[in-house]
Amino acid sequence: MEAEGLGWLLVPLHQLVSWGAAGAMVFGGVVPYIPQYRDIRRTQNAEGFSTYVCLVLLVANILRILFWFGRRFESPLLWQSVVMILTMLLMLKLCTEVRVANELNLKRRVFSDFDPHHFWHWSSFADYMQCVLAFTGVAGYITYLSIDSALFVETLGFLAVLTEAMLGVPQLYRNHRHQSTEGMSIKMVLMWTSGDTFKTAYFLLNGAPLQFSVCGLLQVLVDLAILAQACVFTRYPLKPAPHAAHPASAKAL
DSSP: OHHHHHHHHHHHHHHHHHHHHHHHHHHTTTTTHHHHHHHHHHHTOOTTSOTHHHHHHHHHHHHHHHHHHHSOOOHHHHHHHHHHHHHHHHHHHHHHHHHHHHOSOOOOOOGGGOOGGGTTOOSOHHHHHHHHHHHHHHHHHHHHHHTTOHHHHHHHHHHHHHHHHTTTHHHHHHHHHHTOOTTOOHHHHHHHHHHHHHHHHHHHHTTOOHHHHHHHHHHHHHHHHHHHHHHHHHHSOOOOOTTOOOGGGSOOO
8 A cells, every 4th residue: 555655756756767867868978078168268278188089979979860760769869969969069169269279380271172181180160060061971871772771770880889989089099199188177087987887877777779888888998098097197297308399289189
């Protein structure tokens, strides 16, 4: 009788928790970029943040949306991709404006040059948009032609989550190359770690495709590696060479 009496409370409570988890899944992924965005705006220096992080997330989420057309998964994961794409475009816009304003080299670099040496280092946000739209168009066309192939769809899903799992690798490499985490928001990485842990648990508990769970675990490991870099480089900072350029002037990935 007591259990039946509590039923009226448990049902809406369970529904509320489900809505909260779905909301956290949709918007939680963008929260880590808020402190990094604010730091860049405040300092007018984007060198500590690797814009290849934006590239990785744009590719991963575009592929995930295309995967949804072949194999439907939970709506919060789909909306998470849409929100993340918009967030990465905002980050790219800010980083490009700040970098160009501080750049001494006035030579304009554009996407239509197809110069691999300047890939993802263009002079205008419009060039990044052209690249994203071109990739979306080509990937979308291939998906449309191959949507009936189960092998293609599963491969597409695996590529989407594997690319997302590589999210922290550009930042990890940038930190290693400069032997410093200067300009990188520690809050951002801590939020990456907590968010990826929550996301992986969400995948496991909600029976998401296996690719999601495996790559979620890989993401957590990369996040922990970046945190380890922050601890090591803070404790044992690299001694600057005589007459070396300031670290902030070094070109990040």
